[in-house]
Every structure is written in structure tokens, then in C-alpha cells.
Amino acid sequence: MARLKCCWIRKSREWALSAARTSAATGDGQSVTISFAGFNRAWAAWIGDRLEQRGHRVTYLRWDPPPHTPLADALRDLLLAPGKVLVILSEWYFQLGPRTHTEWNEALRDVVVPAQDRFAAVSITSAVLPTATAVFAAPELWPVAAAEAERRALAALGLPADRAGDPARSAGPRFPREDPEVWGGVPRRNVRFTGREQLLGDVYHQLQQAERGAAVCTLYGMPGVGKTQLAAEYVYRFGSEYDVVWWVPADKRATFREQLAKLAPALGLNTGHEYGERLRALREALRRGTPYSRWLLVLDGADEPEWLTELLPTGPGHVLITSRNRDWREYNSTMLEIPVYQREESIAFIRRRAPRLSRPDADQLADALEDVPLLLDQTAGWLGDSDMSIGQYLDLLGSGAEHVVKVSKDFPTAFPNAWSILLNQLKETVPESIDLLRLCSFFSSGTIPVRLLRELADRDLPPQFTRLLGDPLLWNRALNQLFKYSVVRREVHEPQADEASGGDTLYMHRMVHKMVQDDIPPEDREVFADVVRQALAAADTGRPTDTRQWPRYAEIAPHLKTASVLESDRREVQTLVLNTMRYMYLAGEYSAGLTLATATLESWRERLGETHPRIWDVSYHYANLLRATGNYAGTEVVDRAVMDHLVAERGFSDLDTLRAAAGLAADLRGLARYDEAHDLSRRILDGYTELVGEQDSRTVNAQNNLAVSLRLLGRYEDALRLDLSTLEARRALLRPRHAWTLYSEIHYATDLRLLGRYPEAISVQDQSARVHQQVMGPNNPQTLRADHNLALCQYRQGDRTRAGELLASVVRRAETALGESDPVTQTAALAYSAYGREHGVLDEARALCEAVGGRYLAVLGPRHPYTIGTNANLALILRAAGEREQSQLLMDEALDGMERAVGADHPWTLGCALNATAARNFAGDPEGAEVLSRDTVRRAREVLGERHPLTLSGLVALAADLRALRKRAEADKVEEEALAGLAASLGAQHVHTVSARSRTRPYWDFEPLIT
CATH class of the missing domain: 3.40.50.300 (P-loop containing nucleotide triphosphate hydrolases)
Structure with missing residues (x-):
């Protein structure tokens, strides 16, 4: 009922602007009809609201008489409305048509003077109105505050103001002179x-x-x-x-x-x-x-x-x-x-824009320009200042002007010739406006940060731009000419408090943008483009890794292609291109980054040669972007070719060579060639330490990458020590909220989690995830990784509800921001599949797991541990669904495949072995299960330690296998050891401890590590 009431209240405030609507107000109040020009609708709404609060009945009539209707007849029609007619006087009320003041004076004398008792009026303008409006004796509302304006409006109607409405009523319209909050x-x-x-x-x-x-x-x-x-x-x-x-x-x-x-x-x-x-x-x-x-x-x-x-x-x-x-x-x-103008709208607009044109002239012009508002605005704007007759203009328009311009099929067909004529007019009035317009056309269409051009005033520029950019008066004159003819518009007029810089921001319609570009002589294009490229390069802060600078790069990036930055030999422009690629990689704009990197490689190879140092710079950024999408094989080809060339030319102890080698090591990690990646990462760290020292950020980055290799090898303790050292170094060298520092927090928390130190992991990752949201936004790939790790920390700690909600959010955001095939999306999806299995949503869990497995198989191949591990998770789903035979087959295959891929002692292999023991036990092979359980526990103790959750899970499984063989004494002893270890390391009430105490067989979920 409350919802229906709210809907009724909302509907009761609708306006039928093309016809009268009588309000639903009740009581003993009077009837008032408000006549207003549509442009002044806000005043009518406010006055009507104040009247309705006092119980008066209000009818709203928008004043817009047909052009051929005599004014006197239209005014007499107002007298057909109920009650007193309140006219809201403004220049807009008298411009509709348009009609002359003489016409208005005659109509007002004929209609209003004899019926003064039926009319009242208020004025909301200081403009000159027809002299006969004096008959209204209208009080002025525009220069006073709301309370006084209300009193004056009521007095004009002869109504008392003693029953004041509630000025704070939030549902009603505000006083028109007061902006929204x-x-x-x-x-x-x-x-x-x-x-x-x-x-x-x-x-x-x-x-x-x-x-x-x-x-x-x-x-x-x-x-x-x-x-x-x-x-x-x-x-x-x-x-x-x-x-x-x-x-x-x-x-x-x-x-x-x-x-x-x-x-x-x-x-x-x-x-x-x-x-x-x-x-x-x-x-x-x-x-x-x-x-x-x-x-x-x-x-x-x-x-x-x-x-x-x-x-x-x-x-x-x-x-x-x-x-x-x-x-x-x-x-x-x-x-x-939104269609083009109706013909009467076109005529009214043209005559307001160019009052010297007659109605027949306006009709002809509207027909020639197809009633397109933008064309009418631009053409009528300069025709109003010109002495050219409409016939001469139409002849010129029909002649095809000076040249033919091809435009998109969705552009109005009348645009090319009309634009050419307007351009000639600009050249004749303020020639510098053409230079400014052409400069703007080397930004992309839409929003143009033209202030960047003004910041070049002190640079060494071609003479034709020195005066335009250095003389504020000439600059403003050129801008105003463009505004006057609606060639551009001013985009934002009230700068926000935290804007990086002030100045003009313009908007150029894409039709105008194309016409300006096509009009520039080929021999002049490079001159204009180079000035814009310098402006963009000067705006580069040189700090793409600083998240505080990302808004600046986001502003610059859309204009690089239009400014043809890849054709510039200026070093600062080339640096801008590289920094933008870095920003796109860190901000997760992989598709845009790859497009830019691919075009840059092609262009610079042709301009600079295959072995120019800039090619290695571009290759580095290109490989990073490509690797981020999971294409490790493709990046390895790129990185190995670069590294081999640099090693042959400069040797391994060279900064460019080390950077290329770091990229190759990342590729090897993605391809699961972990030993090779580790050895290469160790050499890289030693090389940076020798060349630039331990405290250089490049050395610290190399240390971070070595820790990643150690983690992938299952050496979690070694990775933890190195990640903690890296985190401390980055906090000292950079800042706590720097993107790389935050990345180290994810790695450190991941190590803690993989070692079973769940409370510590949560304490680090929870805070880090919040800061990631603040610094990088919710959909940045690094933020998604932080939230994913936090969800896994919560899950391992036993907070399954929060973990499930966060995992669902990560999957949804990753699919939207990065796509289904992105490594981050697939890792989160696999974790969410495991969550679904545990909570009985088997069909959805299976579909998600199979989808991830299919993508891993297609991209990484059947022998990659991620493909194998995903099949291990699928085996658990099949077991839960009762497909035990197929489940056991998959578990055995996963164990065998994982051992081949990463070795018998890797934690992933041990996890597959834990699952395989359960499959053998359930299949009626307790002897085989016992043998595998004993071997798994032995290896886990050696690799992970006595108190690691996987070791203790192995003990729980071994106790179950011993009990199945009726070796109860040994089973009780092993179980007691497992329970004591779980209680000591995780707590007596932890979900794993409780599960083990109830003799529920443990399992292991594979988790791909995001590199």
C-alpha cells in the first residue's frame, strides 16, 4: 500500500507540457491557471507548488501558439481556462513565433485591457518587454529571495500570504534562482x-x-x-x-x-x-x-x-x-x-538566430539543411551577421562549395557544403580561429583539453602559433569566434575543486572534427600535429606507476592516435607513448594497451629500425600486456628474441638485457617451467645487485620476481622471507600506498595463507584489500587479486559466508572488467566453483569448473599444472555428484600428471595424492589408500613441516585408511596426533579441526597462483 501511495504522489506531479493539467488539490481555494513559456517551466512549477500548498487549484498551460494563429485569438483562448490567469512574463514568452512588439501591444490592448480582472502577471526578467505589458502591473520576482517572491506572486493574484507553505518541504520544486545542492x-x-x-x-x-x-x-x-x-x-x-x-x-x-x-x-x-x-x-x-x-x-x-x-x-x-x-x-x-527539427521548429530557431531572415527565407534554409539543428545553428549564426541573401547562400550551397568531402553515411547529406561556406566565413573574420580550430582537430573529437595548448606559450613554436598561444586577447578572440558560430562549445564552466589544472575544456562534434581535418592542406598537417604532440608530451608527468597520476594519463590517452604520436621523432613524445602503455598495463586497460603497443612496434620498426633501443622498450611493454591476458607462449617468443639479441650485442650484465630477461622469466613461470624461471630470476637479481645496488627499485623488483618463482615451486617459507624483505624495501623506497608496495602485501599474505597461518594472512590482506579499493578502484586487476586472496584467507579461516560473497563479487567484476578468459577471472572462477561444490550447488560448480578447464586446455595444453589441477577439482565435484568411477579416474590421472609436471614433492602433487587416497578408500582399496597416505604424510612433513594443514589433513586421511584396515590402535594414535596439531595450529573450534574430530575425510582444492 505504501508503495502504491508513493507511485501516486510521483504521478500526481507529472507535467503534460503539451496540454493543460488540473491539479488534484482540494479545499476552498481558488482556481489559478498559470501560462508560461516552456523555457520558464521551473518558475511555473515553483509558483504552482506554493499555490497548491495553500489549497488552491492550479492548471498549467504552456504558451506556444501556432505561428499562423492571431495573437489576440490565442490570448482569448486563455480566458477559457478556469479561474484567474497568471502570466509569467519573460522575453521567451514574447519571442515564440517570433512576433514583433507591435503585434503584441495590439493584442494585449484588445484582449487583456478589457478583461483585467481575469489576468495577473509576474515578471522574471529584466529584459525589455512590449510596452503594453504595463497593463499587468507585474511585480518582479527575479531580483528577490524566495520568501519575498512568494509574497509578491500571491499579492499579484490578490491572495493572502498568511497561510505560509512549508519552505523546507523536500518533495516540491526549489526556488528557480537557487541551484540544486x-x-x-x-x-x-x-x-x-x-x-x-x-x-x-x-x-x-x-x-x-x-x-x-x-x-x-x-x-x-x-x-x-x-x-x-x-x-x-x-x-x-x-x-x-x-x-x-x-x-x-x-x-x-x-x-x-x-x-x-x-x-x-x-x-x-x-x-x-x-x-x-x-x-x-x-x-x-x-x-x-x-x-x-x-x-x-x-x-x-x-x-x-x-x-x-x-x-x-x-x-x-x-x-x-x-x-x-x-x-x-x-x-x-x-x-x-530524437528526430531532426519539425519545420516550424526550424523556422522559429532560424529567425531567433538570424532575425533579419524572413519566414520564407527561413523555410528555404531549413529545407536545404534538412532541418538538422547543428547545421541550422552554425549557418544561421553567420548569416545573421552577413549581408548575403538567402538566395545567394542557397546558390553557393548547391554549387558544391570549394571541394567535396566524404563523410560517414550517418552524417546529414547537407553538411559538407554548408561547412565549407562557414569555414570561409571564419577565415575572413578571425583567421587565427582557423589555426586554433585545426589544432583542436588533432585531439580526438568530443572533449578537448585545449588548455594544454596554452601551456605551450613559452615553447619554441612555429611563428604562426607563437602569437595565438602567447597573446591572451587574441586567444580569447579566436575562441569566442568559434563559440559564436557554434563550431565548438565550452564543455565545463564551473571547475571542480580538485581539478588538476584549470582552463578551457572544449567540445567538438565529430562531424565538425572530420570536416576540419579534411580541410587542412596535406603540407600543413604535420605542423599542426606536432604542436598538439608537444602539448600532450608536456602534460606527461613521467610517473605512470603513481596511481595519483592516472587521471592525467586517462585524459591524455584518447588523443594519442589522432595526434599521430607514432610519427614523431621527438624523444619526449616517444616517452609519452611508452608511459601511456605502462599506465594502461597497470590500470588494467589491456585491450587498449595492446592496440597501442602493436601499432607502435609496427611504426617504430619502420621509422627507427629493428634494433633501435626504443624497440626494446616497446617490446617490454607489449610483452607485459600480452602476458597479462594469459598468452605466455606468445610473450615467450617476443621476450626470447629480444633477450637473445641483447645478450649477443651487450652481454647479460646490461640493464636492457636484464629487463628483457625478467620478462622471459615471467613467461617461463606462466608456461610452468618453474625451475628455468627460478634459475633465470636468480641470475637477474644478482645482475641488478651488481649493476645498481640492493636499494634500487629494479633490484627490489627482481627480488619480488624470484619470490614468485619460489612460491610456484612450492617453497613457501623461502618465498615468505623474500616477500617480507621486498615489502619492507618497497615501503621504504616508494610509499605505503604505491601500487608495487600493495602488490607485495598480496604476495606476503598469500605466503602466510599457503603456510596455514590464516589469522596473520587475514590481518595483512584485509587492510590491503581496503586500500586497493581506495587507490586503484574496485575493478583494477590488482584490486581483484587482492579481494580474491582475501576471500581465500576468509575461506581457509572458516568464514565461508563472507568468502562466498566476496568470491562472487570478484568473479562478476573480473568478467565485466577483464573478460572470461583473463587469468584473474579464471582463478577466481575456479575458487568459486569449489565454494559451490562444498555448498551443494553441483551443476553450477561443474559448469564453471569445466569452463575454466576448457580454457586452460586450449591455451596452456593438457600437461600444464593448471589444466591438471582444474581436473583434480572437477574430480571432487564428480565424487560429490555420485559419479565415483569417473571421479577416481580423474583423481588418478591428476596425481600422475601433477607429479610429471612439478615433481613428487610439490604441494600440488601432495594435494592430488590426498584426494587420490580418498578415491582408493571409497573404491574398496584400503591397502592402496594406506600406502599412498603414508607416503603423502612423509613427503608433506619434509616439504611443509609437521603442523602444516596439508600434513595434518594427510594424517586424518591416514587414520581413516588404518581404521578401514581395522588397525584401530594405530589409527587412534595417528588421529590423536592430527587433532592435537590442528587444535594447536588452527584452534579447537576451527572448521578443519571440527571436521577432523567428526572423522570427515579431508580433501584438497587446487588453486592456480596468479603470477
Whole structure:
């Protein structure tokens, strides 16, 4: 019932903007009809709300008479409405049509003067209005505060103000001169916005009627049709009904994440500076509706829904999206197609933009430009200042202008010629604006950080740019000319408090971007591109491993391709390319990083030669990115070729050679050639120690990699000692929240867990996982690894519920951010499969395990320990499902295969042996089970120690096998030893201890180690 009531309240506040709606207010109040221009809807909503609170009945009538209807007739129609008619006076009310002041004065004298008792008015503008509006004696509301404005509006209607409404009522619209509590990124209001009334009403209707958590509306349509302008107008018309309005450019993933994260501190959320933590806190705050439930989030240019939906908030607020992509319908969004202008809208817009044009002229122009708003805006903008007749312009447009430009099929066909004419006009007025426009076109379309160009003012630049970039007056004049003709728009006007740098950020439509690029003479392209490349290089902080610098790299990265950075021989530009690759690797942007690295290798090999030092730099980053996707065989080919060449040319004791060797060692680890990887890692560490000393970060990195090799060899104690030393060194050399320091925390906690020291592991990993969320964000690959390890720590400690929830979250986030085939995703999925098996969800556990096993088989082959170990886990699922024969076969195969892959004494082999003892026992071979159990316990004691959980599990299994052979005395003795060891190392109430006490046979789950 409460939910139905809430829905009724929400629906009662809807606006049918194309027709009158009578409110449901009751009581003895009067009837008032509010007549308003759509542009001033917020004032009508506020005044109507104040009247309704006093029990008056309100009817809303949007003023938009058809152009051919006489004004006097339209005004008389207002008298058909109930009660007194309150007219909200503004320049917009009188511009609709458009009509002259003379026409208005005549109509007001004919209609309003004889019926003054039926009319009242308030003024919300300081603009000059028709002189006959004096008949209204309208009080001014725009210069006063809310309380006084309310008193004046009531007085104009002859109503008492003694029964004051509740000024703090949160459900009603706010006073229009008061911005929402939180407001950010919204473009300036387009004072030339025309028409679209039905569409605006449709957007409002869709968002208001949607269920909680499902209020998502997408405006889609072809380029230049005005999707962004419609969204902006919605914000200004309906913004008074929200407490939070936040506008986010969504055409580039990194920029979108960064700008969205800035909402968190604006909401007053207690977070750190890193946008990963902010995004996590923000989604939760919006979902809960705290501190604000009335929020509006606008995603502009969101053409890639697959990477946006993971951050799309739910909750009581609204999400408005502009996009060219119809696929948003697959993501539970309401779709509204935005067409070109209706002809009357086109005519009204043109005449407002270029008042000198007659209605027939506007009609001809609209027809020639296909009613496309962007074209109308740009063309009418300069025609309004020109003395060219419409006939001359149409002749010029039809002649094909100066050249033919090929554009995408979804561009309006009228655009090329219209653009050429506009470009000529710019050249004749402010020639420098063409240079600025061309510079902007070597950034990618959409958001352009044009401030980076201004920061080059003191650089050694070609003479044609020195004055433009160094003279603030000329710079502003050129910018203003581009704004004037709607060639670009200013993207953000109110800088956020924590922006790295201020200055202009522009938005260039992709149609304009292409036209500008195609207009540049071939001989001039390199000059313009080089200036932009210098600007991008100057913005490079040189610290891609510092998470605090990632927003800067996220801003730079989208522009590298357009600026043709790979064609530059400047060292600083090449360094920028390499640093961006490093950032993409650390930030988990593997696909984008591989694309950049592949293109760079191809370009630089041709420009610099196969053996240039820069090629080794690119190869290093390329191999890292490729290895991150699990393609170890591919990276080994790359790294071995580089290393062999460098060893032959420079020897092993060379920094470039050691770096290449480190990559090769990582490949060998991925290929399960652990002994080779260990030996090479040891040589690398010795080499760095000799060349740069023990305290250099490269030496510490080599020490970290040697510990990884030791862990994969099952030498957990040795790995622990080395990882602790590495962690301490990184904390001293770098900083506690540096990405590499945090990585060492994962490794150290992993060693503790593998040694059975679960409480210690949790104490390290729990804190580390929280910091990872804050510093790197929830979907960074390293954060996912941290959460995965924390879930395993919780699981081993016996906190199965929390572990299961966290594992499910890791799998979901990893699949979304990295894909199903990523090593992190597969490792987490295998762990979640084991969790499902233990909790009786066998079908899902089996499907997940088989999927992971199939991918390991395809990529790593049948003899890789990860493929073998996954089959060992599948055998446990089959046993739980009652398929014992197939389970025993798989367990025996896993034991044999793992021994061949990593040796008889490796912990993985011992784990497979533990499972195989159970299979033999259940199959009626207690003798075979006893023999294997004794051997497993002996080896586990030698490798892992007396108190390791795997050793103690082996003792529990051995006791069961002895009991099956009726060797009860020995069985009791072995069981007593096992229980005492478990109680001492894990605790008497630990899940493993309790399970052993109840004589439940233990098992072992294989866990791939992420390298």
C-alpha cells in the first residue's frame, strides 16, 4: 500500500507540457491557471507548488501558439481556462513565433485591457518587454529571495500570504534562482533552444513513472540532431526538482570514470583522493539515496554501454543518457529517438538566430539543411551577421562549395557544403580561429583539453602559433569566434575543486572534427600535429606507476592516435607513448594497451629500425600486456628474441638485457617451467645487485620476481622471507600506498595463507584489500587479486559466508572488467566453483569448473599444472555428484600428471595424492589408500613441516585408511596426533579441526597462483 501511495504522489506531479493539467488539490481555494513559456517551466512549477500548498487549484498551460494563429485569438483562448490567469512574463514568452512588439501591444490592448480582472502577471526578467505589458502591473520576482517572491506572486493574484507553505518541504520544486545542492559539469544553457516541447515532456514522463532503480532514459539519434542540447535543456527546466545534478562526458571510459568520481566529494562522502574509492562510495550513496535521494546523472555521448553499465547507479534518482547507440535498450534503458527539427521548429530557431531572415527565407534554409539543428545553428549564426541573401547562400550551397568531402553515411547529406561556406566565413573574420580550430582537430573529437595548448606559450613554436598561444586577447578572440558560430562549445564552466589544472575544456562534434581535418592542406598537417604532440608530451608527468597520476594519463590517452604520436621523432613524445602503455598495463586497460603497443612496434620498426633501443622498450611493454591476458607462449617468443639479441650485442650484465630477461622469466613461470624461471630470476637479481645496488627499485623488483618463482615451486617459507624483505624495501623506497608496495602485501599474505597461518594472512590482506579499493578502484586487476586472496584467507579461516560473497563479487567484476578468459577471472572462477561444490550447488560448480578447464586446455595444453589441477577439482565435484568411477579416474590421472609436471614433492602433487587416497578408500582399496597416505604424510612433513594443514589433513586421511584396515590402535594414535596439531595450529573450534574430530575425510582444492 505504501508503495502504491508513493507511485501516486510521483504521478500526481507529472507535467503534460503539451496540454493543460488540473491539479488534484482540494479545499476552498481558488482556481489559478498559470501560462508560461516552456523555457520558464521551473518558475511555473515553483509558483504552482506554493499555490497548491495553500489549497488552491492550479492548471498549467504552456504558451506556444501556432505561428499562423492571431495573437489576440490565442490570448482569448486563455480566458477559457478556469479561474484567474497568471502570466509569467519573460522575453521567451514574447519571442515564440517570433512576433514583433507591435503585434503584441495590439493584442494585449484588445484582449487583456478589457478583461483585467481575469489576468495577473509576474515578471522574471529584466529584459525589455512590449510596452503594453504595463497593463499587468507585474511585480518582479527575479531580483528577490524566495520568501519575498512568494509574497509578491500571491499579492499579484490578490491572495493572502498568511497561510505560509512549508519552505523546507523536500518533495516540491526549489526556488528557480537557487541551484540544486550539488551541481557539476552542466553546460551553459542554450538561450537559443527552440521547440522540442513534446520530447522534453516525454523524458520527464519516462523518468518520473519508472520504478525505483530503473529510471534510465536514453536519447538517441544521428549526429547533429541535438541530443546533448535536449539533455541540457531538460536539466535547466526540471533541475529545480532535484537536489543533485551531475553531468559527465561519457565518450571516453577513463574520462568518464574520473569525472563521475568527482561527484563523491561533492556529496560530502568521506573518501580518499583516488577515484577508485570514490566510485565505490558513490554508487552505494546513490543507491541508498543518502545524503540525497533526488539526484539526476547525465551521461553525455555514451556510445559504449558495455563498459558504462558497471558504474551505472541504481536507487531513487534518475539517469539520462545521450547516445548514437541503439543497444542501450539491451541494458534496461527506456529509448527515445530524437528526430531532426519539425519545420516550424526550424523556422522559429532560424529567425531567433538570424532575425533579419524572413519566414520564407527561413523555410528555404531549413529545407536545404534538412532541418538538422547543428547545421541550422552554425549557418544561421553567420548569416545573421552577413549581408548575403538567402538566395545567394542557397546558390553557393548547391554549387558544391570549394571541394567535396566524404563523410560517414550517418552524417546529414547537407553538411559538407554548408561547412565549407562557414569555414570561409571564419577565415575572413578571425583567421587565427582557423589555426586554433585545426589544432583542436588533432585531439580526438568530443572533449578537448585545449588548455594544454596554452601551456605551450613559452615553447619554441612555429611563428604562426607563437602569437595565438602567447597573446591572451587574441586567444580569447579566436575562441569566442568559434563559440559564436557554434563550431565548438565550452564543455565545463564551473571547475571542480580538485581539478588538476584549470582552463578551457572544449567540445567538438565529430562531424565538425572530420570536416576540419579534411580541410587542412596535406603540407600543413604535420605542423599542426606536432604542436598538439608537444602539448600532450608536456602534460606527461613521467610517473605512470603513481596511481595519483592516472587521471592525467586517462585524459591524455584518447588523443594519442589522432595526434599521430607514432610519427614523431621527438624523444619526449616517444616517452609519452611508452608511459601511456605502462599506465594502461597497470590500470588494467589491456585491450587498449595492446592496440597501442602493436601499432607502435609496427611504426617504430619502420621509422627507427629493428634494433633501435626504443624497440626494446616497446617490446617490454607489449610483452607485459600480452602476458597479462594469459598468452605466455606468445610473450615467450617476443621476450626470447629480444633477450637473445641483447645478450649477443651487450652481454647479460646490461640493464636492457636484464629487463628483457625478467620478462622471459615471467613467461617461463606462466608456461610452468618453474625451475628455468627460478634459475633465470636468480641470475637477474644478482645482475641488478651488481649493476645498481640492493636499494634500487629494479633490484627490489627482481627480488619480488624470484619470490614468485619460489612460491610456484612450492617453497613457501623461502618465498615468505623474500616477500617480507621486498615489502619492507618497497615501503621504504616508494610509499605505503604505491601500487608495487600493495602488490607485495598480496604476495606476503598469500605466503602466510599457503603456510596455514590464516589469522596473520587475514590481518595483512584485509587492510590491503581496503586500500586497493581506495587507490586503484574496485575493478583494477590488482584490486581483484587482492579481494580474491582475501576471500581465500576468509575461506581457509572458516568464514565461508563472507568468502562466498566476496568470491562472487570478484568473479562478476573480473568478467565485466577483464573478460572470461583473463587469468584473474579464471582463478577466481575456479575458487568459486569449489565454494559451490562444498555448498551443494553441483551443476553450477561443474559448469564453471569445466569452463575454466576448457580454457586452460586450449591455451596452456593438457600437461600444464593448471589444466591438471582444474581436473583434480572437477574430480571432487564428480565424487560429490555420485559419479565415483569417473571421479577416481580423474583423481588418478591428476596425481600422475601433477607429479610429471612439478615433481613428487610439490604441494600440488601432495594435494592430488590426498584426494587420490580418498578415491582408493571409497573404491574398496584400503591397502592402496594406506600406502599412498603414508607416503603423502612423509613427503608433506619434509616439504611443509609437521603442523602444516596439508600434513595434518594427510594424517586424518591416514587414520581413516588404518581404521578401514581395522588397525584401530594405530589409527587412534595417528588421529590423536592430527587433532592435537590442528587444535594447536588452527584452534579447537576451527572448521578443519571440527571436521577432523567428526572423522570427515579431508580433501584438497587446487588453486592456480596468479603470477
